[in-house]
Amino acid sequence: MSKELELLQSELNNSYPELIKLEKNALVAQPEPFSSTYDLLLKNEMRSCTISLYGYEKIHKCVFEWDNCAIFEIFSVDVKRIGEIILDWVFKKSMPSKMKNQFPEIEFGLLAEYYEKGEGIKGEFIESWNSIEEFYISFSDSWKSKGEDAIRLIKKMRKVGLDERLRAGQSLWFFILSRSRRHGLEENASYIEITFLGDDKMSIKSNFNGKKTSLESKVEYEGYLQDSIKKLLIEKIK
Template sequence: MRKELEFLQSELNKSYDELLKIESNKITIEPLFTFESNIELKHKNRSCKIYPFDSGQIPKYVFEWDDCPIFEISSTNLKRQGEIIINWVLKKSMPSVMKTHFSEIELGELAKYYEKGEGIKGEFIESWNLTEETRNKLFSIEPNQADKDAIRLIKEMRNIKLDELLRIGTRLSVLILSRARRHIINDNTPHIGIVFLGNNRMKIYSNLNDKKKSLECEVKYEGYLEGIIKKILKEKIK
C-alpha cells in the first residue's frame, strides 16, 4: 500500500502547488489499533487523511476539524479532491460553505456544532446518540431487564442535558462516563463506570481524585450517582 500512497501523494502535489504550503504533508501510520498507512494533509486545526486503495476499492478521504472526522468522500477524481482539500485544509471553509460548493459532501449533525464553535459539545452529544442507539438495538434483538434499565437511565440523564457535558461510551458491558475529549480513556482518566445488574439494580464504580470507590444501588440518577456526577463535572475536559 505504501507505493500506492506515495504515487497518490506525488500526483496530488504535482496537480496543486498549494498543497506544498500545508504544514504536514506526509505518509503516516495510525497509532491505534489498525496501524494503517495513510496520507496526512494537516494545517493547524484542519486536516484530510487519505486511505489507500484496498483490493481495487476507491481511496477514502476523511476530512477532520481538530482531529475529529466531519465528513468523508470516496473518489478517484484527483482534481476534484485536490480542490476540496485546499478549501477545507488551507482556506478553512466552513462545512456549510463546503456543502454549497461541493454537492457530493454529506454532513452530519456534528458539522453544525463545529461551525457554531461548539465542537466538544457536539462530540459529547454524538457519543450519547451512539450509545443510546446501540442499547436500543441490543434490547430489540434480545430484550432483558439490564438493557431496559440502562436505556431508562440514559434518557433520564439526557433530560437534564448531561449529554452536553459528559462523554459516554461502553467498555464491554460497562457504561463509562467521563470528561474525556476523545473516546480513548485509560485507568488514570477520571471516569464513572456503571454495570446494570437487572431487577432495577446497578453497581457504580469511580476513580475520582485518585480514589477508587464502588457502590450497588437502585437504577436512578438521584442520590449517589448524582453526587459523583457533580464531582466529575468539576474535572477539566481533556
C-alpha cells in the same frame, strides 16, 4: 501501497500547488499493528485530510478532520474532486455550510454544525450519547430489561443536559461517564462506571483521584449517582 500514495501526492501537488505550502504534506506510517503501511496526511493547523487505500480496488478513503476529530469522509477514485475538497477544507479552511453547496456528495453531520459554531467538544459529547443510546436500544431477549433500564436512565440524564458536559462511553456492557474529550480513558482519569443488572438494579463504580468506590442501587439518577456526577463535573475536560 506507499508507491500508489506517492503518485497520488505528486498528482495533487502538481494540480494544486497551494497544497505544497501546508504545514504537513507527507506519507506517515499507520499506527501499530499496521505500521508497515502508510497514509497520506495533509494538515493545516486544525484542519487535515488523511488518505489511505481502501479494498482490493485501492479506492481512496479520505477522512477529513477538524482538531483531530473526524467530520466527514469520502471514498473516491476521482483525484480531481479529491483535490478540490482538500483545497477547500484543509488549505482554505472553508466552513461546512459553505462547502455543502459546492460539494453535495459530502454528508456533513451534527459534528460539523457544532464545530462551525465553535462548540466542537459539546458536539463530540452529544454524539457519544447518541451512540450509547443506540447500543442499549439494540439489547434484546434476556438482555432486554437491562437495555430498557439503561435507556430510561440515559434519557433522564440527557434531560438535565449531561450529554453536553460528559462523554458517554461503553466497554463491553459497561456504561462509562467521563470528562475525556476523546474515546478511551487516560491513566488515573476520573470516571463513573455503571453496570445494568436487570430488574431495575445497577452497580455504580467510580474512580476519583485514585480512590475507587462501589455501590449497588436502584436504576435512578437522584441520590448517589447524582452526587457522583457532580464530583465528576468539577474535573477538567482532557
